[in-house]
Amino acid sequence: MSDSEDEGPPQLSSYALAALQEFYAEQQHHHSDLCGDDKYNIGIIEENWQLSQFWYSPETAMRLAEDAVAAAGEGGRIACVSAPSVYQKLRERHRDDVSVCIFEYDRRFAIYGEDFVYYDYKNPVDLPERIATHSFDIVVADPPYLSEECLRKMSETIKLLTRGKILLCTGAVMEDAAAKLLGVKMCKFIPEHTRTLGNEFRCFVNYNSRLDCNLSVQLPVQEGPK
Numbered sequence: 001m002s003d004s005e006d007e008g009p010p011q012l013s014s015y016a017l018a019a020l021q022e023f024y025a026e027q028q029h030h031h032s033d034l035c036g037d038d039k040y041n042i043g044i045i046e047e048n049w050q051l052s053q054f055w056y057s058p059e060t061a062m063r064l065a066e067d068a069v070a071a072a073g074e075g076g077r078i079a080c081v082s083a084p085s086v087y088q089k090l091r092e093r094h095r096d097d098v099s100v101c102i103f104e105y106d107r108r109f110a111i112y113g114e115d116f117v118y119y120d121y122k123n124p125v126d127l128p129e130r131i132a133t134h135s136f137d138i139v140v141a142d143p144p145y146l147s148e149e150c151l152r153k154m155s156e157t158i159k160l161l162t163r164g165k166i167l168l169c170t171g172a173v174m175e176d177a178a179a180k181l182l183g184v185k186m187c188k189f190i191p192e193h194t195r196t197l198g199n200e201f202r203c204f205v206n207y208n209s210r211l212d213c214n215l216s217v218q219l220p221v222q223e224g225p226k
């Protein structure tokens with residue numbers, strides 16, 4: 001750009017103009033993605049490692065979602081606490097036959113409108129009035145940190161939300177703490193992420209779950225106990 005007022009209105013250099021056009025095109029593309037049918041694709045919201053975000057592989061998200069649907073039963077209500085990929089898979093696959101809420105600290109997930117509930121595990125019982133206690137058939141939760149403090153706080157939320165069933169995904173090292181806090185036991189199924197994680201990761205449940213076998217194939221959906 002020129003500093004002189006005599007040379008007419010300021011002009012962007014061709015490089016700056018091209019960069020700006022590219023930026024707007026990307027924004028447009030991203031916006032149309034979020035508004036269209038792709039809205040529920042895992043990864044549509046990029047991982048932010050500062051927030052300890054590591055997304056499940058689509059196969060794992062599917063397996064967890066199907067298990068939650070079977071456990072919740074027809075017309076059931078499912079809470080996904082810090083587990084946005086499971087929420088996305090549930091919405092992608094079961095648009096009308098289950099009711100789902102996504103409890104998340106990352107406000108980018110507010111694109112999911114009424115389903116989104118802002119949640120910070122540090123204030124575990126600080127939930128909006130529209131969320132009735134013990135109103136979810138199952139809670140699927142994945143704490144952001146592998147610490148007893150984080151699991152203890154999130155456990156308060158889980159117990160407040162669930163009518164009984166819990167599907168927890170976290171590091172295998174949390175097995176004893178998870179059993180003590182939530183009465184859940186480790187499943188054989190090994191969840192996978194889109195990136196390789198350094199720690200051994202597992203699922204824990206307190207109900208009769210099909211995750212208790214380590215099949216890597218997807219099982220057909222069946223009606224689960226209410």
Ligand SMILES: C[S@@+](CC[C@H](N)C(=O)[O-])C[C@H]1O[C@@H](n2cnc3c(N)ncnc32)[C@H](O)[C@@H]1O
Binds near residue numbers: 052121
């Ligand atoms: C380990 S990731 C679990 C994501 C899961 N693997 C998935 O694919 O859906 C932890 C999640 O906790 C969320 N998180 C980060 N800080 C949080 C906080 N203070 N309170 C609640 N959730 C938080 C992250 O945004 C992220 O979705």
